[in-house]
Amino acid sequence: MNASDQVIAYAEADFSSGDHSFVERLLELIDHFCSTLPPGSLILDLGCGPGNISERLAACLPLSEVIGIDGASSMISMANQKLFCRRPAITNLNYQLVDLSHYCLDDIQDIKGASVIVSNSFLHHLHAPQTLWASVKQLSAPNALMLHRDLRRPSNELEVDALCDRYVSEAPSVLQRDFRASLKAAFTVDEVSEQLELAGLSQFKVKEIGDRYLEVCGWW
Template sequence: MIPRTPEPELMNEPQQVQAYAAADFESSDQALVECIDQLLLDSGRRFVPGDCLVDLGCGPGNISERLARHWPTCAVVGVDAASQMIETAESSRRRAGMARERLRYVLAPLPWHGLQSQATLIVSNSLLHHLHDPQKLWSCLRPLAGDQCLVLHRDLRRPSTAMAVDQLCERYVADAPEVLQRDYRASLQAAFTVEEVKAQLRDAQLDHLQVRELEDRYLEISGWIAGCQSGLDQPSA
């Protein structure tokens, strides 16, 4: 197994922000929303009007905006520590004509505990591998969560060999802009393995959450938790 090589926590270079905002993540973003739908269906639960959905590490707001469109009666909060990403997300929100009551963005690093209400969903996509200390993510889940909060976190997983890194880069970003090719390689090398994530969750007392490999390059963490004020965690779905 190749060792983990951390990358910068923030993606704040204008070239990076522009490239990620312009990139086509349609299929992966939609797959995340469909996974949330399936987890809700499997549990027999649903979001109700006024529920708060939190997108941590929201970047340019692609997933936050998709959540707001898919659940239009809920309030979505996107959080990111990169000012350029938040500015881009805000511009997109205004162009889409979405009111801040439905979708708002917060510039803040993790751990973030600034939610005024309790979250019914906490989601992140490709956030975990950016964190030098993964407990920055896991430690903020319970303070944000309501009594029945669905969590879903997707990320890359680190390949076992340098050759596997090369193969994934060739397969998925060979025709992408140079900045995306560079970042994708760095992200693969900074990503965690399934076993490393399971150890992180044990340390955070969240080991009831499910961790699984997804396709040839991803991992997924999902399940139900209860917030600090809400008693025991719910069983994972």
Template sequence: MNRTPEPELMQIPSQVRAYADADFSRSDSMVVKSLEKFLKKAGRTLNKNDLIFDMACGPGNIAERIAKNWPFVNVVGIDGSKEMLNEAENRLSLNLTKNLSYELIDINSIASGEIHFPFKADLLVSNSALHHFHDPYCFWGALKKLGKTKCIHIHRDLIRPASDEKAFELKEKHLSNSPEILKKDFYASLKASFTVDEVSQQLVDAGLSQLEVFQVDELYFEIIGCI
């Protein structure tokens, strides 16, 4: 199945609300577990001077989990959608996570050099971000500009199925009880995603071949490593 890009930013209020209300706890928790596992394997620890960026953070699912798991580390969620960050800020006002903040920034602008973010991260994380970029090299370019030397990377995203039929099957299997608007967006995201082989080549082309990419299950791949 050929890739069909979807809008880069989720800004329609009904879509944003459906996404923010959805239960992605299983997938979200796996990002944190993978990070914990990698830190242990690499003999790395996070400390109070470290800075973590959650790229294309959406309503803050991953940023919140990381901030709560490492309450002494500064976490910044970055997204280009004001509507998504409104959801994230609303949540933050309720749970008062002191080490978490958000920045409204178009990630493509970081890649192009239009925006020069003044800080660099010790850890860069993303979840279901890559497939939103029409040009994936903008995503990789932004990461290269935002990461310190020896920056830890962990990125998780959907795998594009082999056919429309398979995408429909996965949608019905994993979101059978979800609102139609969420099912429609999930189906579009599957079609907009990349294969593991495509991502492997992207990492080589972007000069990020030190990062490992592997399939986790029928829906997701992970990219992890240190540069």
């Protein structure tokens, strides 16, 4: 997502409610499974975009090292501009330009061994969804915590229309267009379960969230 109109629209859009919900869910999982993360734990935000969630993670978990990863140079540039304005309040966050579909992850040692790997609305952007699950396996430390949230594909065009009317009817045209395209490109719970089975990650749980999302979480 390098088009200038897309980058500006996503940077200016208010996703705070969803971002807050995502981070709260991660903190809930951490509290439930391990109560706290050891100092220096590496957290990866895959497909971080302009860094909204990465910033929240860094602020909520200041003893951890957070790295936001995205394959779009314009998104990483925007994220770094925002981070520059937040320093020195946030010092445990960095961004890297990495296209997971093309990089050899064995050559990127500083983003391996993550204790937590997250992504938000990233899976449906991938032409080959196994890219995400293969990356998770390569980048995680033993017993790493995973949380991935994405849109869930509606069953028909009428549902697509209803969701667009409900959530983006007053949004800029580029966001309306992208939301509709993303809904159609997204996966169902059954499809993601099949992806995880193929990747050898069937221990991850997949469930529906609200009227348009699905969630994948578990320990690797």
